[in-house]
Amino acid sequence: MITLEKRPQPSKLWTAITPVLAVIATMIAGGFMFAILGKDPFEAIRTIFWDPLFNEQFAAFSRPQLLVKAAPLILIAIGLSVGFRAGVWNIGAEGQYIIGAICGAAVGLAFYPTESFFIFPLMVIAGALGGLAWAMIPGILKVKFHTNEILVSLLLVYVAEFILASMALGTLRNPEGNGFPGSRNLKEYPSAFNAELLPGSGAHWGVVAAIVAVIFAYVLFSKHMMGFHIRLAGQAPKAARFGGVEPARLILFCLGVSGMLAGMAGLFEVSGPAGQISIDFNVGYGFTAIIVAFLGRLNPFGILLAGLLMALTYIGGELASFMLGVPTAAIQAFQGMLLFFLLAVDVLTNYRIRFGKRGIA
Template identity: 70%
Template sequence: MIRLVPRTDTPALLQIATPILAVLATMIAGGILFAIMGHDPVAAIRTIFWDPLFGPAASYSRPQLLVKAAPLILIASGLAVGFRAGIWNIGAEGQYIIGAITGAAVALAAYPAEGMWIFPAMVIAGAVGGWAWGMIPALLGNWFGASEILVSLMLVYVAQRIAAWMAFGPMKNPEGFGMPGSRNLQQYPAAANPELVAGTGAHWGVVAAALAVLATWFLMSRHIRGFHIRAAGIAPRAARFAGVKPETLVAFCLGLSGALAGMAGLFEVAGPAGQITDKVGVGYGFTAIIVAFLGRLHPVGILLAGLLLALTYIGGELAQLTMNLPAATVQVFQGMLLFFLLGFDLLTRYRIARRITA
């Protein structure tokens, strides 16, 4: 018989090894799934994980990597800070949508004015919008004890409907021949978020994601607030006795992750997406949860995990085109990845030992 013995600390090697093991296990389980569905498993895995980077059409798909990774990393950096403290913001998708709307609102209000101030103002508006949407569950939690998990999640559905209302109502393009959706911000130079260096896919969101990684690293490992967050996550009672107010942390973490998600939404709507439609939210807010866990809630890990999950998005699209795999394949992959990740996490918290039979 084997038994599990709790570890007092985790070897650094295991911290790095478990996410890699989880990715490998996901590839194997995914391969089995493809085989069941009647596809060549090896070809499918290669299409998803290899071809976007090194395949025949890689020059087209490689820039997409940064485009897709930027919102994931931006959102996950914020989420991970809260997750460290046991504050579960799972409504980043809603904060992303609201940020896209408030950011786009600035541009649509300013149209057709030109000026250097417009884009920065949009970024601020996006961050404020996301922050405000994140503060709703924070304040309802702090004042009334309502679960931030459920409130933040409910607000995703509310945000989706606000986006639909905007696309069909107040923000509808007056020159859009009655089609739903706002003006295309890509065609409005003062508000557009274009590719900064041709061929890289890097737009301002990529810059912001890089800054977010640096900033959250600094926060978590060099700043007293980060220390409080970690303390509250490991020993909530001890942290309270040390003077850490849980209410402050809840407001800070939900506000921060909301603001980052809101900015991600703005960069997307001003750049790759271009306009407010009823389908502004494409699930980045949920995938970012997986990114945060895969990155072990560490800024550098999140950077790598964001790139990997961006790869699965692009690979999934490629597999849709070349192998006729359904679009949902990637979703299943991502779900399985989180399952395996959580499972292998056991190795970091427990040591496997032989049971000594007395």
């Protein structure tokens, strides 16, 4: 008989190994899925994980895309991990991302066509404040009226999407755009454009911000009292009260940080890779970042790796659907499997498997 037995304390080794195991299990199960769909599983897996980085034909285009896609995921996931560790569940990063993009872009467009060095930093600040303000709605409601932040933040995503549409069709529409929806393209406005820092690398200011956020989160969790209080509140709320943690302050801090980072991610996206506010500007980074946060074990460096891996499955998935005709839904299922297997093998961190008979001698 196989039994699960609780470990006296969580295993450090398994905490590190489980994400790798989850990726391998996803490859195997995904391979079966691709085989059932009539595709060569080995070729599909290779197209997703190998070709974007090393295929001579595609790598030149795919490699920079890796950073472009990973940066917003990492930035948002770092913010979410701060809340998740404290048991504050911000599910609405997508909405904060949209509002950050709108606020940042609006500030930039307000200065058009003035050229100056301070415009881009102002846009970054506006993006951060936009995301912060949007996240404060569930925060203040939770603190004042004990509403559930999961529901409020999630529903605000849909509100944000309507605001986005209204902005793209109305207030922020390009006056020289012949009536087409969408704002001016910031790529054609040098002071507001979030350009590549190194040509061909894909690295824009969002990548720099993501790396800074990883370091910030590492210091916060390992060296700072606030990070300690966050972990405490997440693991043992009563002990947190004993330790003098004020729940209201903690909730606002966690939602504030995750909102700011999501808002900044939105700004870097709209001013760089996307270029303009459009109706379909958001592509779900805010939701995928939840997977990234957990895949990275809510650990800053784990999130860095998880963000890169998730970006790889995005790019590789696109490549697979383009080259092999794998349906997009299958790629999404593949990404879903990753989270599923991660949660499944996660049990090994706290439990060990014992083989053998139990019974009376």
